Amino acid sequence: MFFADQRMPRKKSEQYGQDWGIIAKFVSKPYHFAETRIGNHMRLDFLREYAYVLAEKVITHAARKKNEQCLRFFPSESLSVPRRSGNVPTLLYMHIPFCEELCPYCSFNRVTFQEDAARPYFAALRKEILMYKDLGYDFNALYVGGGTPTILMDELSETVRLVKSLYSIGEVSIETNPNHLTPGNLDVLKAIGVNRLSVGVQTFDDALLKALNRYHKYGSGQEIGERLAYAQGIFHTLNVDLMFNFPMQTIEMLDKDLEIIISLGVDQITYYPLMSSSRTQKKMQQDLGGVSYSRGREFYTRLAETLASHYKATTAWCFSRSDTMIDEYAVNYEEYAGLGSGAIGHIGGTAYANTFDIEAYIRKVNAGILPVAAKRDFAMRERLCYEFLMKLFGLRLNLSSVNAKHGVNMYYQLWPEILFFRLVRGLTKEGDELALTKRGQYYWLLMMREFFIGVNNFRDYCRAQANTNRETA
Numbered sequence: 492m493f494f495a496d497q498r499m500p501r502k503k504s505e506q507y508g509q510d511w512g513i514i515a516k517f518v519s520k521p522y523h524f525a526e527t528r529i530g531n532h533m534r535l536d537f538l539r540e541y542a543y544v545l546a547e548k549v550i551t552h553a554a555r556k557k558n559e560q561c562l563r564f565f566p567s568e569s570l571s572v573p574r575r576s577g578n579v580p581t582l583l584y585m586h587i588p589f590c591e592e593l594c595p596y597c598s599f600n601r602v603t604f605q606e607d608a609a610r611p612y613f614a615a616l617r618k619e620i621l622m623y624k625d626l627g628y629d630f631n632a633l634y635v636g637g638g639t640p641t642i643l644m645d646e647l648s649e650t651v652r653l654v655k656s657l658y659s660i661g662e663v664s665i666e667t668n669p670n671h672l673t674p675g676n677l678d679v680l681k682a683i684g685v686n687r688l689s690v691g692v693q694t695f696d697d698a699l700l701k702a703l704n705r706y707h708k709y710g711s712g713q714e715i716g717e718r719l720a721y722a723q724g725i726f727h728t729l730n731v732d733l734m735f736n737f738p739m740q741t742i743e744m745l746d747k748d749l750e751i752i753i754s755l756g757v758d759q760i761t762y763y764p765l766m767s768s769s770r771t772q773k774k775m776q777q778d779l780g781g782v783s784y785s786r787g788r789e790f791y792t793r794l795a796e797t798l799a800s801h802y803k804a805t806t807a808w809c810f811s812r813s814d815t816m817i818d819e820y821a822v823n824y825e826e827y828a829g830l831g832s833g834a835i836g837h838i839g840g841t842a843y844a845n846t847f848d849i850e851a852y853i854r855k856v857n858a859g860i861l862p863v864a865a866k867r868d869f870a871m872r873e874r875l876c877y878e879f880l881m882k883l884f885g886l887r888l889n890l891s892s893v894n895a896k897h898g899v900n901m902y903y904q905l906w907p908e909i910l911f912f913r914l915v916r917g918l919t920k921e922g923d924e925l926a927l928t929k930r931g932q933y934y935w936l937l938m939m940r941e942f943f944i945g946v947n948n949f950r951d952y953c954r955a956q957a958n959t960n961r962e963t964a
């Protein structure tokens with residue numbers, strides 16, 4: 492997560508601050524030249540554009556470099572999570588790694604669904620839930636992600652009910668696919684107390700759905716629209732995940748998707764940029780074509796402007812109609828435990844990753860051992876960087892509350908980053924708060940995209956390790 496390698500000698504990590512300072516200098520000069528002297532007097536718009544593109548490239552490059560360092564986890568056979576201390580609000584994330592059809596762009600830990608593998612998995616998951624109780628944990632919220640959590644409704648219900656009986660759960664979010672939006676399933680989800688249902692749609696364009704391997708199993712654009720219309724109004728928040736910047740996607744396809752989703756009037760839209768690991772990009776090249784991140788701003792500007800008159804931005808890529816719950820739980824919960832195969836948690840300044848090998852996961856849990864396979868401790872500056880990234884992704888950051896929580900002054904600690912983003916007009920300071928500008932929302936989208944590409948590379952690495960271990964066992 493997060494930015495800077497704690498294994499580096501101190502001098503080098505201080506260098507990091509200087510890096511941003513140097514970057515700020517190089518960007519600010521042509522930027523101000525373009526924005527003020529030339530921009531005002533000669534109206535050379537292309538120089539403005541140059542400054543914008545330059546800032547975009549610098550941010551992407553710096554974020555990619557830092558994520559590579561910070562997502563270096565340390566594997567070990569004998570890892571555990573600590574007993575609970577303190578009472579920071581904590582979320583329980585549960586991962587269900589089974590899908591009826593696998594999509595070519597996706598790097599999450601998922602395999603093709605087989606009932607005889609999924610049932611023992613759910614049983615093991617319930618044992619892992621009990622292990623956290625024994626370690627003294629309590630959780631305020633539950634997020635079930637996948638894969639496809641609704642793949643076996645009876646197992647999902649039993650597992651959610653267990654979590655709610657053990658912990659002080661205030662809100663439940665669950666991800667699903669459009670073909671599971673049946674009246675029967677929706678009744679069950681309502682009965683087990685789901686507040687936020689998140690449906691992965693990606694696009695309504697049939698040609699694109701076919702290329703993404705989703706048309707036959709998850710439904711045509713028309714069918715998806717009808718199912719969403721039926722599901723709207725049942726839950727506190729119905730969220731729809733859409734994606735932009737697929738290789739064969741055009742602005743016309745995006746416009747059509749926007750027209751359909753606006754007409755459906757769902758509570759919330761999360762519009763992800765394509766964020767593919769290096770390995771996935773190579774695989775996608777054959778079927779879908781090459782990924783070009785340079786088209787991202789055009790797509791994002793179009794969708795953000797179109798949605799602005801119907802929805803309010805609640806993060807850089809989430810648009811809501813009212814007081815809906817947002818998708819990125821890390822914005823509201825600094826601490827979260829990750830349960831299930833391939834889940835990642837963040838507790839007390841350390842990130843923990845469970846084994847990506849589903850069979851090994853079941854074996855370990857059944858033997859009474861927590862299935863943690865790797866961890867990464869973060870130094871204070873890294874924790875502040877993570878909070879800076881996540882809180883501002885949610886558009887605002889209150890400096891006093893961050894300072895009180897960590898006992899340090901964020902403004903002094905992260906001055907190079909804050910200076911840089913103020914120079915490129917991404918951030919404003921309003922009293923005690925830092926806030927993103929419209930331009931800043933796009934910069935944060937870039938940083939989050941790079942962050943998740945880094946996470947996806949890490950997932951690919953873990954899966955490859957799991958396969959190697961299985962072959963050599």
Ligand SMILES: C[S@@+](CC[C@H](N)C(=O)[O-])C[C@H]1O[C@@H](n2cnc3c(N)ncnc32)[C@H](O)[C@@H]1O
Pocket residue numbers: 590596597598599636637638639666667668690691692693732733734763764765766767768
């Ligand atoms: C991991 S899926 C799990 C839920 C469900 N299976 C689905 O397809 O929606 C959750 C969401 O992640 C997003 N997603 C998956 N892979 C992505 C990628 N490579 N880049 C951007 N978003 C991605 C999709 O929008 C998807 O709806």
Ligand code: SF4
Pocket residue numbers: 589590592593594597598599601637638639668691
């Ligand atoms: S996008 Fe959803 S359905 Fe497709 S492979 Fe990923 S988790 Fe499964």
